[in-house]
Amino acid sequence: MTARDAAVLRAEVRVRRRDFDVDIALDVAAGETVAVMGRSGAGKSTLLGALAGLIPLDGGEIAVDGRVLDRAPGLRTAPMHRGIVLLGQDARLFPHLTARENVAFGPRAAGVSASVARSGADEWLARVGLPGAGDRRPVELSGGEQQRVAVARALAAEPRVVLLDEPLVALDAVTASEIRAMLREHLAGVTAVAVTHDAVDAAALADRLVIVERGRVTQAGPVREVLTAPATDVAARIAGLERLVGVAQGGAFVRGGVRLTASDAASRALAGVDGTPLAAVFRAVDGRLGEGFRATVAHLEATPTGVRVVTDAGAVEVTPEAAGRLGPGDVVSMSVAPERVRFVPAS
Numbered sequence: 001m002t003a004r005d006a007a008v009l010r011a012e013v014r015v016r017r018r019d020f021d022v023d024i025a026l027d028v029a030a031g032e033t034v035a036v037m038g039r040s041g042a043g044k045s046t047l048l049g050a051l052a053g054l055i056p057l058d059g060g061e062i063a064v065d066g067r068v069l070d071r072a073p074g075l076r077t078a079p080m081h082r083g084i085v086l087l088g089q090d091a092r093l094f095p096h097l098t099a100r101e102n103v104a105f106g107p108r109a110a111g112v113s114a115s116v117a118r119s120g121a122d123e124w125l126a127r128v129g130l131p132g133a134g135d136r137r138p139v140e141l142s143g144g145e146q147q148r149v150a151v152a153r154a155l156a157a158e159p160r161v162v163l164l165d166e167p168l169v170a171l172d173a174v175t176a177s178e179i180r181a182m183l184r185e186h187l188a189g190v191t192a193v194a195v196t197h198d199a200v201d202a203a204a205l206a207d208r209l210v211i212v213e214r215g216r217v218t219q220a221g222p223v224r225e226v227l228t229a230p231a232t233d234v235a236a237r238i239a240g241l242e243r244l245v246g247v248a249q250g251g252a253f254v255r256g257g258v259r260l261t262a263s264d265a266a267s268r269a270l271a272g273v274d275g276t277p278l279a280a281v282f283r284a285v286d287g288r289l290g291e292g293f294r295a296t297v298a299h300l301e302a303t304p305t306g307v308r309v310v311t312d313a314g315a316v317e318v319t320p321e322a323a324g325r326l327g328p329g330d331v332v333s334m335s336v337a338p339e340r341v342r343f344v345p346a347s
Contacts, residue, residue, distance in 0.1 A: 288336070
């Protein structure tokens, strides 16, 4: 599929849930991949289910290339007639069919002859790194191999839109990296919406990133822009950043007893007007204990490289030796070098 063949997806998804309503507007350009991230239960899977036709709308409309698929009330297109394919955590291959027949299933259902569909399936299996695997059944494939077959099956059907629901979450880190690279190659020019919990997936696969919290979009934009300037605490956690909200005062960021300065021109400009609401963002690994402002320890978390000391003024990652005998309630001094802090507008 090429960008010229790809579809435009426009959706206003409104679904009533027991705890909150999902109300998300989503526009995806032809050939664009949009990543959707947020906490568990934020409404991401509800969004994908509605786009795939598995969850009925309570309001809104879903259209692909101007063709309205769903409109509430009164219009709903069955999943198999939407031109949209959903690829999830479970490959969900047909256990009784070979890899070749699994991949050929979509084209054959669309009326392609068996010989042409099977030949195309072998080509797709080779593209996803499984040449010669056509005669193997799912039980004979590893988890990573099954997911490769699932990708081939999805794309062989020539869908107008591809939906990805955390397809890498059940894979080990090495296999996930391989499948991610393969997806990046084969999704080029395909209109796609990818739900993920991993910022690496968003950065590798997507053009834009949408943050969803309690059924609403709280931030959207180019992936790098959202990850480097998170507008909410949830977005900051996704990006692996600490985010403190305060105001500009005397050219610095101030929040209670916390005072931070930044060295980049954009941050200094934002801090130049006293009273301007600011968010200071920094990485925990760039913080230091032993000097600066005072903070109270909330809890400690072990990390692969040390200990994350979480305080009421952000977190700092230090060595186990530096963490010493620290515990909840202890008061520490911490600082972040100006070149490691950025200020962004805070609403």
